[in-house]
Amino acid sequence: MIDKRLLVSAATLSIAALALTGCSASADADSAGGAANGTDAATATATSAEAFGGMDALVSAAQAEGELNVIALPDTWANYGKIIDGFEEKYDITVNSDSPDVSSAEEITAAQNLKGQDTAPDVFDLGSAVALANLDQFAPYKVSTWDDIADDHKDADGKWVYDYTGLMSVGYDADAVPAPESLDDLLGGDYEGKVAINGDPTQAGAAAAAVEWAALQSGGSADDVSTGVDWFSKLSDAGNFLPTDPTPATIASGETPVVFDWSYNNLAAAADAGGRDWKTAVLPGTALGSYYNQAINVDAPPPAAARLWQEYVMSDDAQNLYLAAGAYPVRLAAMTEAGTVDQDALEKVGEQPADTVQFTAEQTEAASKVLADTWATAIG
Template sequence: MHSSITPTRRHVVRAGSVLMLAGLVGAALTGCSGSASGSSGGASSIPKASAAVATSADAFGGMEGLVAAAEAEGKLNVITLPPSWANYGKIIAGFQKKYPKIKITSQNPNGSSADEVAAIKSQGTGANAPDVVDIGTAVLDANKDLFTPYKVANWADIPDEYKDADGLWYYDYTGLMSIGYDSSKVSAPASIDDLLGSAYKGKVAIKGDPTQANEAASAVYLAAAQSGGSADDVQPGIDFFGKLKKAGNLISVLPTQATVNSGQTPVVIQWSFNNVAWGSAGGSTGNPNWKTVVLPGTAIGSYYNQSINKNAPNPAAARLWEEYIYSPEAQNLYLAAGAYPATLKAMTDAKTVDETTLKTVGEPPAELVQLTADQAAKAATVLKAGWSKAIG
């Protein structure tokens, strides 16, 4: 992982490498994989209070005990996981097929990282509070007191720099910042500055408020990287969006598959796995004219984090979810959507990676750049101070 947006050698990631994903993602987003049921017939012998502080499956006597405890709870609350986002529809279906005694409730699928935190704070110890989160680094870093440590069985497969040493959080996957566009309405941009042109007037959208949502913030980081900025200087990215707004090109509509299909948001800056999923890979719900381009230059990524709510109403199920997320089964499902999973190297070494999928997706850029936790926190401060002023 590199701390600067301007790496020591330049990597070009061209549109074709992303467009190759279309057929693969289409197959991955439909149907339900899942393995034979991993349920245990035994009853849980560990009280909820003990489950809530368990730092590994050993606290349950091993995986069989963890499964039994989770099935005794019978519920799992997840939040902000759209089915088309990084293959979460199929990941959720796979978990439910493997553990049919556990019912998943998926809350606020189109919400942001800030919405996850707000839900945890507002619902407290209530039965509907999120058990687990998939959250951006800056928001996580500002709210670490809400979470509790847990180390999955294959903890060693997660690189040291991808996890908190005590198990409070761990990376799960990253995409590449990309530009999706309706090829029937606009031509492909060759640079970020192309978006300032009159052809894109009233057409460019991002995924929410960069001060609240990691994906939107990463669009700003991309603009910074393309405008002479760095991970330590995201102001050029804010300035770019100020120009985009002044030109009348930036719109405030929150982009979704529906707004893409209706033509409300002809251009969207977001993660590659989302843009690809909104095109022909989305099957009957996708837009066949929707194309994806990753701009030449620095590849911008941002791993999302898994963490467990310290007040999770279903603490055993929360921990079983994490065990599933870091299994090769779920990690390969991330990969099938074009999202690079945290355990990719370990899976490659162990030959548990889906080789066909990896060849189709392509190896991740050798110098994939993302902000460190400290840089993300500083960038968040800069965004909070300057975003509304720039686009007001």
């Protein structure tokens, strides 16, 4: 449950017209500028399924590669266990899931350190700040459902695309602490040494969002998150801040009885809480949502499989799996209009609060600077 992410962009790559034969495996493909597993250089720069000659050709090319490397995707995070299983079953491609609990920053580091190796991550699922700081790491690609996605939810050149969002929430063990009714309740004595966030806010998206939500809840705004840093400083001064990264194991053991995290993570934690009465609270007042972002590693060893993964994640099947986990998929409005949304899952999750704030890219960058400059000192 440790956060793995903190928007994405990349330099635009030229694209060669591909015939079906150009998408198939070739004996000398390993020398093709970051491509591996028998895929040629033109495949590594394809910016749509049409460039392969259509979805069938893309599927054939990906199946010829045979494998896909993903990183920072815990099974319980937004239903990624079932999403991976669905991809493997549908396309008969093996998904190698490595380092599921690393941060967004560590995703990028892994891609850079493993460049040119078959074990490098092929795709990313990133929060905003880390991606914005690493724009050259991503290859542009527009999925077949591109037109379903609002313009401000994707990069115009296909360098990144939102995939899902949740609401920042407080998860808590109802047997260990009273139900919080406001953010300031967590400053009280009932929560001494008990309140954790999901990682380091300077590196991890969920942790940064906890501070951003605290700002919105305590008089700040999306343009000024310093009040959120101040609030966590008060939490630390009260002795209530717990500097432990929460995981399903720490929740089940009682080590982290209160956790700031995305609603879909706290909801998932209840199913694996070791018998603890784990509850999720989205507190009154302004809510905070934050989309994560799909992107392709510009050096993806199997570029066709990486692109097919993006197609699958943006398909009805995977988007509904996000929804079933309590996350709001980016294509929700389009699927609702088309009648392809999982209505039962939607009714369980409910509508987003009307006063939900989503930070813009510019606000995210500004918030990241504030966190980088002040977080360590504030927490002490």
